[in-house]
Amino acid sequence: MSELAIELSQVTKRFGPKVAVNAISLSIPLGQVYGLIGPNGAGKTTTFSMMCGFLHPTSGSLRVLGVPPTPPGNLKGKLGALPQDALLPPGWEIGELLTYWARLSHLPQPEREAREALEKVGLSENWYTPTEALSHGMAKRTAMAQALMGKPPLVLLDEPTAGLDPRIAAQVRQLIRDMKGQQTVVVSSHNLQELEELCDAAAIIDKGSIVKAGTMSELTGLGAEFRVQIARGDIIPPELTQLPGVTSAKMESPGVLLVRFDSQAHKPEEVISRTVAHLLQTGVLILGVTRGQRLEDRVLQIL
Numbered sequence: 001m002s003e004l005a006i007e008l009s010q011v012t013k014r015f016g017p018k019v020a021v022n023a024i025s026l027s028i029p030l031g032q033v034y035g036l037i038g039p040n041g042a043g044k045t046t047t048f049s050m051m052c053g054f055l056h057p058t059s060g061s062l063r064v065l066g067v068p069p070t071p072p073g074n075l076k077g078k079l080g081a082l083p084q085d086a087l088l089p090p091g092w093e094i095g096e097l098l099t100y101w102a103r104l105s106h107l108p109q110p111e112r113e114a115r116e117a118l119e120k121v122g123l124s125e126n127w128y129t130p131t132e133a134l135s136h137g138m139a140k141r142t143a144m145a146q147a148l149m150g151k152p153p154l155v156l157l158d159e160p161t162a163g164l165d166p167r168i169a170a171q172v173r174q175l176i177r178d179m180k181g182q183q184t185v186v187v188s189s190h191n192l193q194e195l196e197e198l199c200d201a202a203a204i205i206d207k208g209s210i211v212k213a214g215t216m217s218e219l220t221g222l223g224a225e226f227r228v229q230i231a232r233g234d235i236i237p238p239e240l241t242q243l244p245g246v247t248s249a250k251m252e253s254p255g256v257l258l259v260r261f262d263s264q265a266h267k268p269e270e271v272i273s274r275t276v277a278h279l280l281q282t283g284v285l286i287l288g289v290t291r292g293q294r295l296e297d298r299v300l301q302i303l
């Protein structure tokens, strides 16, 4: 198997005249938590559905765990998926339903898998609850439990925390953190703080195309820029660009100095310390220093 969990090459999906996904190329290494970011209608769910093998691309090619994802049997037992609007069949108790699904996936100890998965999503008390009696959040957690059963090497989660209360959402985030390095997880969410915390890398999609992709550190500029909150004093940017490593310096907004630096040749701590020392020497008073930019701000800037 290749070192890539997922590889999309020039993948396009049309629905009649509508181009939902437009020539996307994407590589997701094994063991990463990878985020799909984008506004409503960007094409995230369509991309997910193609990765799961639920939809066939109009053109381009996909490889998931080294094989084409269609027909879906290609990935049997290797892929756990939480679709965006997971619907549970009526007339089942959830323990019974998960055990049935575990059997369908040929897991060796179906009932045990079902119990462990329900425990992970905080529903261990609900073994006998009928599917019709589940709240939206409980139904979502049941669907998530299905995706986790058997510890598949690849887990695709479309908006896993949307509609969950804060305590359960935090529990789901911890589950994803625990999978890091052991399973590959692709997760889409509109909660960008959540993705910033969880993901090793992400792609920002808009109108079916990737507008930016990279590691979280690249996306947030963590290794290449910092901001200094200025309380008082005169900033002379040309003086700052004379400092070793500093490539640009400008007032981004009143009281906020943005400094970019050459992260290949210089360590962040050295450039930051030199800059701060220079500012202090020239009588500038500083309120704080932050590295990079919040993912949310970055995404709003890009889209």
Ligand SMILES: Nc1ncnc2c1ncn2[C@@H]1O[C@H](COP(=O)(O)OP(=O)(O)OP(=O)(O)O)[C@@H](O)[C@H]1O
Pocket (backbone or CB within 6 Å): 015, 018, 019, 020, 038, 039, 040, 041, 042, 043, 044, 045, 046, 047, 084
């Ligand atoms: N079956 C379909 N038939 C026609 N158009 C579709 C179909 N599925 C999706 N689309 C369109 O494709 C585009 C991408 O939709 P998609 O659901 O992938 O977006 P998304 O990024 O997941 O959005 P959201 O954040 O709202 O869930 C949208 O314009 C949507 O209307």
